[in-house]
Amino acid sequence: MGPLSILSELPEWINLLFAFVIGIGFGFSLEQAGFSSSRKLAGMFYGYDTTVLKVFFTAAIVALAGSQLLSYFGLLNLKLVFVNPFYMNSAILGGIIMGAGFIMGGYCPGTGICALSIGKVDAMIFVAGGFFGAYLFAETYPYVQTIAMDNYMGPMRIDAWLGVSPGVFTLLLILAALMLFWLAELAEKKFSRPDITSDL
Amino acid sequence: MEARIKYAVLLVGIGIIIALLPFDTSESFRLKSNELLSKSISDSLYLSVDQVAQMMNKEDSTVQLIDLRSAGQFKECNIPGSINIPFDDLLNPRWEGTFNQRRVKKIFYGNGDQTASYAWTIATGLGYKNNFIMKGGLNEWFKTVMLSQFAGEKISPLENAIFENRFNARRAFTQVNSLPDSLKGKYFKAKEIKQLKLDGGCQ
């Protein structure tokens, strides 16, 4: 299974089986957190429901701490973990477009498919819109290529950029996460919309 | 006490332990010392220059020759089909893809045995598999493949095969390395492009 060294000698089909099971786990955890509800997701922007921040940030720090520990015990080869190449222009523009879509539609791609699977009509249209957007990008790629590929900074890692060791960065991120969670609680009290949250 | 506080304390505790981890495993050897030693004592990691010459003649695609000398020495002459990874540049992440191929035999060579042995030990220690050393390096290549002559009147079939192998390798080596620099560049570029097309994917 990927870079986990004890499992890398297994045949291909077992790897795919693991991927399938992990996918089921991901869908399950999104659904049980309530992310099939677009009002819960949009609440992150308006401030009355910060579950999205807590769930995803917790997942991030658990993954970070877990991978650092597995690497220390020799079970995971961090060199094999793919680091996305960083194109600054694309990251900013893409982020703005996706953010706008998220708030207007109330879903992001992963939660959109999650809601689609329980039969929500607005999720179906949202996912269709997502595919249409991807098609549009592919068709107009020759025109946007220069902007999209501009400002290439290679596969950057934050801890390398900050100049700290990965371990110290893990601690910093955990502390930042806990602080954000606490701020999120304050925001929920300030921006609360009991008419919506009681319905969710 | 709320579960959230417990999780928060757990995470901060784990974070502190991780921040204080004494060494960075991604920068050290992945094998244990006794494992690396037992791999190093085997003789099967050596390939003779005759074996390498044969692989070169057949254009064996499961083999990747790696020249560990400087770029200048590589340009002057090198075994056709080899790529140049100067020893000082060995840990550059751009060579990760080359080392990480399990089914391709990677054959290290330098002018002698020393640099090739260093590189072999480092590559094997880092966890990469299928590494080999061309015994004797280019000094042995020149002595045996390029300059050896058959002495004596009668030649046995085995010796015939060996010498034919060497003559073919000699011819290929001389031809490719004698190309003027511009053509040599194009020849290597063409091979690189063919390989990239085989690899596929985005660039």
Place this chain on the structure above:
Amino acid sequence: MMDQLKKLRIVILAIGVLLILVIVRYANPTIFKQKVKSAIEATQNNSNIITQDQLNQLTTPYLVIDLGSLTRHNSPLFQHAVQIPFEQLLDKANRKILQDEPGLLILFSEDLATASKAWVILNQMGYKKLRILTPEANPELLKYKFQPDTTARLEQDSM
């Protein structure tokens, strides 16, 4: 305060277990803890090799480690030598010999490849006073000059 700690005891237990595992792993002597970069840097400019002449002139204490397996009759050139066959290099008794030696450790083998491999392994285990005994000052010198054939061009047009 004690009340709060009592409530946190599972958490403290988990962190304690993790700490013990981390320390146990660190104390494992067979794991390499050095950065690989340091090995590459130590070989720059051939600074880790020593020739027989330089050895004869050496005034600091040293120990020559013969990595072969055939017993050699005592050569007058090695004043302090010990024979450790390459396969037994990391045995407990031999590691004690290596650790106890205060001077330079000089690796010798008839096959330069063996000594080089041993050098990398010992360097990455943390021994820093290591040298390889070589017959010549620069074993990586190319002794031949390539004679290009200036009338050559590729027979098949593969461009």
